[in-house]
Amino acid sequence: MPMLALLCCSFLAPGPSDAQLAALTQQAEANAVTAQRLFSASHRYLDGWLAYRDKETGLIPQRLDSPLWTPENSAADHYAFMVITSYFTDPARLSGDMRDILDAEMRLSTRVRSLPDTVSLTTDSFAYPDVDINRLIFGAAEYCKDGILPITEVMGRTPWFDRMRQMALDICEEAPVDTAFGRIPSNGAEVNGEMLQALCRLYSATSDPAYLDYAERIADAYLLDAMPRNDGLPCHLWDFTAGRPINAALNLHDHGSEIIGGLSEAYVAASVHRPETAKRWEAPLRRMLDTILERSRNKRGILSMDPTGEGNVPDTWGYVYNAYYTAYMMFGDERYRQAVLDALNAITSYTEWNGADSYADCEESALVLLNREPNKATFRWLEGMVDRHLAMQRPDGIIEAWYGDGNSARTWLMYAMQKTGGTRVSPWRPDVRLGAAPGQGCLVLYAEAEEPWDGRLCFDHPRHRDNIGLTINYPRLNEWPEWWSVDSDAVYAVTVDGTTRYVQGYRLIEGLPVTLFPRRPWVATVRLASTFPLGLSSVSITGPGLVNLATGDRAELTIANSGKRTAHVSLKATAGLLSGESLVIPAGETRAVAWTAGDLPLTDKEDPTWGPSADVTVSAQADGEFAASGATLRVLRCDHLLDLRILAGGGLYEGRTYAWLGNSELNVALDPHGQAKVALRLLWGSKGDERHALIKVGDRQEHVAVGGYQGWRWVRLGLDLPGGTDKVNVQVLRDGNGPQAFLAEVALVQPQG
Numbered sequence: 001m002p003m004l005a006l007l008c009c010s011f012l013a014p015g016p017s018d019a020q021l022a023a024l025t026q027q028a029e030a031n032a033v034t035a036q037r038l039f040s041a042s043h044r045y046l047d048g049w050l051a052y053r054d055k056e057t058g059l060i061p062q063r064l065d066s067p068l069w070t071p072e073n074s075a076a077d078h079y080a081f082m083v084i085t086s087y088f089t090d091p092a093r094l095s096g097d098m099r100d101i102l103d104a105e106m107r108l109s110t111r112v113r114s115l116p117d118t119v120s121l122t123t124d125s126f127a128y129p130d131v132d133i134n135r136l137i138f139g140a141a142e143y144c145k146d147g148i149l150p151i152t153e154v155m156g157r158t159p160w161f162d163r164m165r166q167m168a169l170d171i172c173e174e175a176p177v178d179t180a181f182g183r184i185p186s187n188g189a190e191v192n193g194e195m196l197q198a199l200c201r202l203y204s205a206t207s208d209p210a211y212l213d214y215a216e217r218i219a220d221a222y223l224l225d226a227m228p229r230n231d232g233l234p235c236h237l238w239d240f241t242a243g244r245p246i247n248a249a250l251n252l253h254d255h256g257s258e259i260i261g262g263l264s265e266a267y268v269a270a271s272v273h274r275p276e277t278a279k280r281w282e283a284p285l286r287r288m289l290d291t292i293l294e295r296s297r298n299k300r301g302i303l304s305m306d307p308t309g310e311g312n313v314p315d316t317w318g319y320v321y322n323a324y325y326t327a328y329m330m331f332g333d334e335r336y337r338q339a340v341l342d343a344l345n346a347i348t349s350y351t352e353w354n355g356a357d358s359y360a361d362c363e364e365s366a367l368v369l370l371n372r373e374p375n376k377a378t379f380r381w382l383e384g385m386v387d388r389h390l391a392m393q394r395p396d397g398i399i400e401a402w403y404g405d406g407n408s409a410r411t412w413l414m415y416a417m418q419k420t421g422g423t424r425v426s427p428w429r430p431d432v433r434l435g436a437a438p439g440q441g442c443l444v445l446y447a448e449a450e451e452p453w454d455g456r457l458c459f460d461h462p463r464h465r466d467n468i469g470l471t472i473n474y475p476r477l478n479e480w481p482e483w484w485s486v487d488s489d490a491v492y493a494v495t496v497d498g499t500t501r502y503v504q505g506y507r508l509i510e511g512l513p514v515t516l517f518p519r520r521p522w523v524a525t526v527r528l529a530s531t532f533p534l535g536l537s538s539v540s541i542t543g544p545g546l547v548n549l550a551t552g553d554r555a556e557l558t559i560a561n562s563g564k565r566t567a568h569v570s571l572k573a574t575a576g577l578l579s580g581e582s583l584v585i586p587a588g589e590t591r592a593v594a595w596t597a598g599d600l601p602l603t604d605k606e607d608p609t610w611g612p613s614a615d616v617t618v619s620a621q622a623d624g625e626f627a628a629s630g631a632t633l634r635v636l637r638c639d640h641l642l643d644l645r646i647l648a649g650g651g652l653y654e655g656r657t658y659a660w661l662g663n664s665e666l667n668v669a670l671d672p673h674g675q676a677k678v679a680l681r682l683l684w685g686s687k688g689d690e691r692h693a694l695i696k697v698g699d700r701q702e703h704v705a706v707g708g709y710q711g712w713r714w715v716r717l718g719l720d721l722p723g724g725t726d727k728v729n730v731q732v733l734r735d736g737n738g739p740q741a742f743l744a745e746v747a748l749v750q751p752q753g
Contacts, residue, residue: 016440016525024437025523028446031419032435034383038416040430041390042409043089046082048397049405050097054121058104064401067121069109071139073403075116079105080147081406081413084154088413089428102159113170114163115140133174137185140167145194145258149201150410150478156467157205165206168198172214179221179240187246189234192218193258197477200262200269204469212269216277219266222259223284232287234259252296252305253314254361261477263288264323268474271330271739275689282331282738289327292320293339302346313350315358317343318365322475325372329474329662332692332734340369348381351388357404359389360411367414371481386415414480421445421484422460426511429453436484442527443484449516456511459526460485472662486528493529496522502529538563539585539622541571541631543595546644547616549637551673553597557618557631561585570621575600575614576635597635609681609714610638610747640750642678643670647743654711658685661693661740666732670748672725679752680717680730683745686710693741696731703735712744718751 016024053060054067060082062073069075079101086094109116111126115136118127128135148164172195175183185195196215203211226238230245236256237246250256267285270278298304298313303320306312314320321340328336347366353359366382389408392399399405417424421436421443431450434457436443447457462485464473473482486492488506503512508526516522543557561567569583571593579594595618602612613636620630634646645668647659659666672678680697682704690707695717706715728748734740 016442016444020440021444021525024439024442024444025446027437028435028444028523029521030435031437032433032446032448035416035419035435036430036433037390038386038412038419039089039428041393042085042412042416043428043430044393044397045399045405045409046085046090046093046397048394049078049082050093051396053097053101056124057108057119057121058100059108059119059121060101061121062403064398066402068127069105069119069121070403071109071116071118072142075105075109075139076142076145076147078403078406080143080151080160081410083151083160084413085409087155088416088424091427099159102163106163112136112174114166115170115174116143116167133176134186137171137174137176138191140171141185141191141194141198144168144171144198146478149198150480152201152205152467153463153478153480154467156463161205164198165202168195168202168214169210171195172199172210177240179217180225181220182217184218184221184240187240188237189250189259190236190255191258192222193260193262196262196266197258200265201468201470201476203269203273204471205467207469212273215266215269216274219263219270219281222263223281227284227288232284232291234263234288250292252292252303252317252320254316254319257314257316257320258477260288260292260320260323264326265474265476268326268330268472271689272471275687275739278739279689286327286331289324289336293324293335297339300346300349301342303343310349313347315353315362316365317347317362318369319477321365321369322477325369326474326476329472330739331736332661332740333736337373341373341375344369344373344375344378348377351381351385355404356389356392356399356408359385359392360404360407363389363411364407364414367411367418368475368479368481371418371483372475382415386412417460418481418483422482423484424458425453425514426456426458432516438484442525445522445524445526447514447516447522448520450518452518453516455514457514458511459505459508461488461505461509491529493527495525495527539567539569539620541618541620543618543631543633545632545634545646546641547595547597547633547635548641549597549602549635550639550641555595555633557593557595558590559583559585559593559620560590561587563587567622572619572621574617576616578618595633600635602635602637610636610641610644612636640752642673642675642748642750644748645670645746647745653685653687653742653744656683656685656712656744658742658744660742661732661734665734666730666743666746668730668732668746670728670730670746672728672748674725675750676725677751678728679749680728681747681749682715682717682732682743683712683747684715685712685742685744689739691741692735692738693743694733694735696733697728703737704741705735705737706741 059069060074060079061067062070083098086098109119111117117136120127144164144167148160151160171185175185177184177187185191196218199211199215222234227234229243233250235245235248235250239246267278267281296303296307298307299310302313304313321343324336325340353362363385399408420434421438423436425432425434432453434447436445460482464470486505486508490505492503493500494503540560541557544555547555564587566586569585571578571581577596577598583591585591602614604612616633616635618631648657684706686707686709688710690705692705695702695704
């Protein structure tokens with residue numbers, strides 16, 4: 001019977017060869033030089049603009065020639081990236097100047113509820129005498145989406161996050177535009193698209209249903225009302241009362257594309273939390289994406305405002321493609337992924353952009369997509385783009401003397417994090433260089449300093465999950481890509497100067513202590529050692545996941561020592577009998593132990609498919625620095641069950657672990673025990689929606705669509721196998737016809753009746 005994946009297991013794989021390690025180290029050293037330039041340029045931007053901070057109010061002007069604090073410009077595109085720059089390069093300013101500006105901004109600019117308005121830095125009062133709710137909503141939506149969302153993606157829950165939470169609710173409470181689904185913030189695609197993005201992420205972060213309720217209202221108004229009346233497309237301005245366009249254009253440049261990304265984010269949120277809603281939205285969302293592809297790709301294969309030629313590509317080209325890659329992840333439709341791959345190739349033909357802000361948005365577009373689909377040619381193009389972009393900065397740190405300078409700092413920091421694999425030094429110093437190169441299942445780090453330095457090297461973590469609460473890391477505007485993140489409860493092997501030690505993930509996130517000396521480079525190799533949460537799983541147990549008492553009451557277990565010295569191991573089973581409970585296992589060797597059921601009682605389970613059963617855990621304890629993993633046996637008695645595979649890796653739902661095709665496809669080997677005719681059964685999950693998969697067994701394949709219930713149900717597929725088959729390979733693949741399936745168990749049985 002095939003071995004099953006264990007609940008906890010050792011993952012430490014062979015590292016890179018000496019030649020591979022030398023090449024990775026060389027790449028990490030080169031990346032360190034680039035990252036230092038990028039961090040230093042961003043820090044000079046911070047210094048340069050703080051010199052122009054208003055002395056009375058403490059606020060930052062939107063331009064050097066325009067003494068106004070504007071929510072949509074000063075706050076959203078400028079101050080927010082001063083906050084993030086301080087986080088990476090100057091924590092004292094983060095807790096000092098940046099907090100002071102937040103306090104001043106809330107005190108001086110708040111006008112209706114929590115919504116801010118423009119402040120004149122000349123008069124220290126509102127620049128506009130009258131309240132215009134549309135102006136306030138526009139500024140607050142920009143501040144939420146362009147400014148505070150990236151702060152939250154990087155830093156998590158902060159006072160800025162609290163500011164965004166309240167502004168988003170107040171925008172919706174003050175929403176002035178009536179629709180058939182309730183009031184929404186605007187008749188414009190820009191504001192509504194921004195709010196969809198902010199509301200969906202706020203719901204994931206807080207679980208407050210008000211955010212998703214508001215997002216659903218906006219998405220319904222577009223997907224179910226405006227777009228079906230407008231050839232399947234959103235437009236710049238729509239009259240929701242009259243049901244006709246005010247401005248029929250769909251602008252793919254910058255703010256015009258907000259609604260495309262916003263609707264794709266709404267679909268992701270609904271598919272996870274409100275599947276019936278997502279089902280209503282799928283057809284109009286796909287129609288929109290297909291229509292834009294059909295009408296707007298230019299001769300080079302990239303979306304453009306001039307599809308008949310080769311130019312007029314938006315500098316924010318990737319913002320729209322985020323929606324296509326998200327659609328690929330959700331629907332499994334390869335056309336959408338191919339559109340992104342085509343764009344990543346085509347963009348390398350475009351090297352001249354109109355100013356630093358355009359370079360910044362173009363580079364950001366590439367970074368978010370390259371994080372999902374690495375493309376060497378596009379990375380090389382990006383290197384040249386950033387070189388030209390950096391050359392635009394003045395010696396005093398100012399770039400173009402307007403709020404767009406913040407976007408340059410944002411993109412430089414994003415690119416720096418790609419060069420460091422998501423790691424950073426704390427405290428940062430201009431002479432400290434840190435770079436990284438991933439490869440061969442590891443991350444190679446290179447650091448050096450011109451003067452002695454003591455500090456911490458902090459690793460990235462799954463911020464989409466930890467900071468935002470997202471279960472799917474789809475590409476999105478204003479995210480901060482994760483390049484080599486570590487899980488807090490996993491264990492990592494850190495090798496420095498030939499010595500390896502094992503470090504918990506949370507300690508790497510908090511920061512690995514490092515001392516640097518002049519002219520003495522520091523090089524480290526980091527690898528995932530184990531997902532076992534209490535330490536390195538040097539002693540592991542493997543065995544059959546199923547013991548069917550109808551065919552025998554015995555299971556053979558293998559105890560392996562992957563450590564570097566002899567282990568003294570004690571075994572324990574929660575039920576049944578072990579042939580040996582104390583073992584001495586030399587380094588690199590294994591020992592066999594038999595488990596027998598004895599008089600183990602079986603109990604009825606909620607799922608009566610196989611009859612009464614019991615779950616038995618066999619655990620190990622080892623001496624010294626050893627840690628050990630355990631194995632779980634499903635024990636039951638069923639005459640017609642031949643083999644069973646319990647799946648994991650996608651999470652826990654209704655009390656069962658499961659595997660989700662959105663993360664990875666499945667390839668399961670099952671033992672038919674010589675039976676010529678067998679039936680395949682799949683324990684199929686549904687959250688009220690219909691889930692899809694392509695099942696392949698040998699030369700047979702079948703598209704399966706099952707759902708409409710909450711929980712788990714068994715799905716049966718009949719198979720006719722030739723005599724003498726020793727295993728059945730079952731492939732469960734993505735199907736592009738709808739939401740991807742998630743499965744808890746796969747079983748092979750003798751046909752009944």
